[in-house]
Amino acid sequence: MSDTHAQTVPFVRDTMLPPATPPAAQSGAVLWLRTNLFSGPVNTVLTLLGLAIVWFLVSHFWDWFAHSVWNAGSLSECRQIIAETWGEGARGACWAVIRERWNQYVYGFYPVELYWRPTMAFGLLFVALVPVLFSESIRIRRIVLGLTIVLTLWLMAALGAPAAWLAFAAVVLIGALAISERNVAWLLVFSILYPLMGVWFLWGGSAWGPVMVLVGPILGWLAWRLLGRLSGLVATVAALIVPLVWWIGFAGGAARDAENLVSLAIPAVASDRFGGFLLSITIGIAGIAMSLPLGIVLALARRSDMFLVKSLAVIFIEFIRGVPLIALLFVASLLLNYFLPPGTTFDIILRVIIMVTLFSAAYMAEVIRGGLAALPKGQYEAADSLGLDYWKAQRLIVLPQALKISIPGIVSTFIGMFKDTTLVTFVGLYDPLKSMSDAVRASTSWKGIYWEPYIFVGFIFFLICFGMSRYSMYLERRLARDHR
Amino acid sequence: MSEDITRRIDRSHMQVSDEVAIDIRNMNKWYGSFHVLRDIDLTVHRGERIVIAGPSGSGKSTLIRCINRLEEHQSGHIVVDGIELTNDIKNIDKVRSEVGMVFQHFNLFPHLTVLENCTLAPIWVRKVPRKQAEATAMKYLEKVKIPEQAAKYPGQLSGGQQQRVAIARSLCMQPRIMLFDEPTSALDPEMIKEVLDTMIELAEEGMTMICVTHEMGFAQAVANRVIFMDQGQIVEQNEPREFFNNPRSERTKLFLSQILGH
Numbered sequence: 001m002s003d004t005h006a007q008t009v010p011f012v013r014d015t016m017l018p019p020a021t022p023p024a025a026q027s028g029a030v031l032w033l034r035t036n037l038f039s040g041p042v043n044t045v046l047t048l049l050g051l052a053i054v055w056f057l058v059s060h061f062w063d064w065f066a067h068s069v070w071n072a073g074s075l076s077e078c079r080q081i082i083a084e085t086w087g088e089g090a091r092g093a094c095w096a097v098i099r100e101r102w103n104q105y106v107y108g109f110y111p112v113e114l115y116w117r118p119t120m121a122f123g124l125l126f127v128a129l130v131p132v133l134f135s136e137s138i139r140i141r142r143i144v145l146g147l148t149i150v151l152t153l154w155l156m157a158a159l160g161a162p163a164a165w166l167a168f169a170a171v172v173l174i175g176a177l178a179i180s181e182r183n184v185a186w187l188l189v190f191s192i193l194y195p196l197m198g199v200w201f202l203w204g205g206s207a208w209g210p211v212m213v214l215v216g217p218i219l220g221w222l223a224w225r226l227l228g229r230l231s232g233l234v235a236t237v238a239a240l241i242v243p244l245v246w247w248i249g250f251a252g253g254a255a256r257d258a259e260n261l262v263s264l265a266i267p268a269v270a271s272d273r274f275g276g277f278l279l280s281i282t283i284g285i286a287g288i289a290m291s292l293p294l295g296i297v298l299a300l301a302r303r304s305d306m307f308l309v310k311s312l313a314v315i316f317i318e319f320i321r322g323v324p325l326i327a328l329l330f331v332a333s334l335l336l337n338y339f340l341p342p343g344t345t346f347d348i349i350l351r352v353i354i355m356v357t358l359f360s361a362a363y364m365a366e367v368i369r370g371g372l373a374a375l376p377k378g379q380y381e382a383a384d385s386l387g388l389d390y391w392k393a394q395r396l397i398v399l400p401q402a403l404k405i406s407i408p409g410i411v412s413t414f415i416g417m418f419k420d421t422t423l424v425t426f427v428g429l430y431d432p433l434k435s436m437s438d439a440v441r442a443s444t445s446w447k448g449i450y451w452e453p454y455i456f457v458g459f460i461f462f463l464i465c466f467g468m469s470r471y472s473m474y475l476e477r478r479l480a481r482d483h484r
Numbered sequence: 485m486s487e488d489i490t491r492r493i494d495r496s497h498m499q500v501s502d503e504v505a506i507d508i509r510n511m512n513k514w515y516g517s518f519h520v521l522r523d524i525d526l527t528v529h530r531g532e533r534i535v536i537a538g539p540s541g542s543g544k545s546t547l548i549r550c551i552n553r554l555e556e557h558q559s560g561h562i563v564v565d566g567i568e569l570t571n572d573i574k575n576i577d578k579v580r581s582e583v584g585m586v587f588q589h590f591n592l593f594p595h596l597t598v599l600e601n602c603t604l605a606p607i608w609v610r611k612v613p614r615k616q617a618e619a620t621a622m623k624y625l626e627k628v629k630i631p632e633q634a635a636k637y638p639g640q641l642s643g644g645q646q647q648r649v650a651i652a653r654s655l656c657m658q659p660r661i662m663l664f665d666e667p668t669s670a671l672d673p674e675m676i677k678e679v680l681d682t683m684i685e686l687a688e689e690g691m692t693m694i695c696v697t698h699e700m701g702f703a704q705a706v707a708n709r710v711i712f713m714d715q716g717q718i719v720e721q722n723e724p725r726e727f728f729n730n731p732r733s734e735r736t737k738l739f740l741s742q743i744l745g746h
Contacts, residue, residue: 376589376591378587378589378591379591379593381554381587381591382585382587382591382592382593384552384554384580385552385554385580385583385584385585385587385654386580386581386604386605386609386653386654386657387577387578387580387581387605387609387657388577388604388605388608388609389573389577392608392609396604396608397593397604400595401593401594401595404595479595481594481595481637481639
């Protein structure tokens with residue numbers, strides 16, 4: 001050692017090295033294959049095994065897909081065509097059932113002449129979602145709204161929508177595009193009004209119903225403004241109670257009177273006519289929209305210092321998570337009637353939506369609680385030290401970060417909930433997977449067809465859920481702030 | 485380094501007034517059954533620059549965290565700017581908006597830009613209009629010499645820059661008192677100086693400051709009083725020259741020999 005030291009030459013760098021470009025990456029298909037698939041004996045064996053499994057699956061199902069029949073009036077006709085074309089004993093998929101019964105899978109037993117109404121509601125849903133989901137990127141907004149305009153108007157026209165409604169949809173959609181170009185935040189007004197509008201389009205009846213529902217919060221706001229001068233607490237309580245009193249005591253009567261005075265009714269469609277993806281998407285969207293805020297409130301309550309608030313949150317979450325969803329759905333369909341005052345009719349879809357919302361809100365709360373726990377204590381302290389009160393700290397500092405951390409879990413919960421909407425089959429609603437396929441099979445011409453409807457429904461579910469998953473990845477990328 | 489600092493400090497505005505900024509009387513705090521702070525008595529006048537030193541676990545951080553009630557004391561009184569800290573949340577929020585705090589690990593809000601970090605509290609707590617809050621924020625970012633980083637996110641800055649943003653963020657609330665909780669302990673040696681320079685500048689403008697720090701050069705140059713704590717108690721306090729050259733207690737001598745002796 002001492003030798004080397006003795007011989008060390010003093011060194012001072014006189015010129016600094018300029019930054020150099022990194023060496024060109026080696027590329028090429030062969031190199032990729034070697035590094036990724038055949039890097040060693042184990043990897044090679046696994047690759048070959050994987051290829052064998054893929055080959056087994058493809059060879060097993062290929063002829064079934066290849067012999068697909070799209071034009072036939074019944075299952076027996078399908079089989080006949082397959083036997084004639086591919087020989088006796090050949091197997092083949094009979095997609096003709098989808099071609100003939102697609103409308104039932106999409107709209108359930110909704111009146112055919114009113115198919116355009118759910119279609120319009122679905123199109124306008126995207127207008128309501130754009131300011132919430134795509135507020136950052138004008139390019140994505142253009143693509144989404146452009147596609148929505150073209151598809152909605154085309155489908156509505158094809159489904160025989162009246163000219164007046166077609167014009168209405170065109171004005172709203174194109175107006176939305178114009179607003180999105182200027183200031184997308186204004187579209188939030190539409191997002192807030194959309195739930196009432198959507199309910200009206202789907203169930204029909206008098207427009208005065210949703211309007212009178214809307215009057216509730218307006219009255220609450222007025223009460224809050226008027227009493228705000230007296231005392232903050234009184235004003236807050238009044239702002240909560242006035243709408244409730246209005247909804248329970250007066251809204252129904254007011255809507256009837258207004259309807260008698262000036263009729264704003266469109267044909268009503270009862271809940272038992274709903275089915276298929278119309279039903280699933282209605283329940284799914286409503287559940288998603290309501291379970292997120294409820295989940296946030298529950299998560300905050302569970303972390304609260306107040307004993308009662310915390311205990312109630314814990315009891316609620318643990319109870320809901322401990323009970324199967326089907327049990328809750330049975331409660332919705334059977335037991336709820338015992339608790340409600342006699343004579344009240346309470347729509348079955350609404351009851352199911354409430355139960356599904358409560359169910360996923362409990363899971364949501366735990367997912368968000370994880371995000372809250374992952375936030376460093378210093379963030380809370382910094383917010384405190386700046387004098388932010390609890391709600392401001394939560395809203396401005398804690399939740400934006402906690403929700404961002406929880407995005408994968410939140411979207412997983414959404415996806416799980418959307419798929420769980422098929423369980424409504426147990427309370428007699430026509431979900432697309434089980435009840436609707438049974439209904440299709442009930443006709444003599446499609447008796448005995450199993451695979452094709454399930455694959456079709458599964459495929460649509462996959463598309464929607466995959467879309468949600470991709471959106472969550474987009475959102476995570478968009479919100480990424482650190483360069484670690 | 486201390487020599488270096490002393491020479492260029494402008495002491496013209498460093499005046500201690502008679503007005504009491506913080507008054508702590510018989511304050512005790514426990515973590516469970518562990519007695520962290522024992523009978524603390526401390527009066528801070530406006531314009532004072534106090535450095536609190538002591539071995540780790542001596543309760544120095546806990547003491548200054550009690551001043552804006554990040555920690556709750558169990559007995560005794562703490563009066564800040566004439567407001568006594570009790571369980572009254574309104575009083576606590578009021579004190580917190582008057583007392584700025586800088587943390588060891590910066591605690592910037594990573595989801596907001598530097599400018600948004602600085603304008604958040606003025607806008608939401610002080611209800612300052614956005615334009616005006618941004619102008620104030622830029623003023624303080626210039627003061628800590630990083631106005632060009634305003635649009636970046638904290639994750640894109642170096643540690644020293646982040647700590648200076650944290651100081652600017654506190655200053656944007658125009659606090660009357662600043663608390664520093666080991667502001668340079670998490671920094672690389674090269675970055676300590678830029679943060680200390682900012683703190684010295686603040687002191688030169690007459691800010692009331694309490695700093696928990698191990699930077700004894702800073703203490704000698706800027707502080708008008710050094711407090712030495714051990715085992716949750718104030719063991720010795722004196723003006724810096726006396727404190728460093730002529731420590732009275734054995735514990736202080738030992739501590740000083742350990743941190744200055746090499």
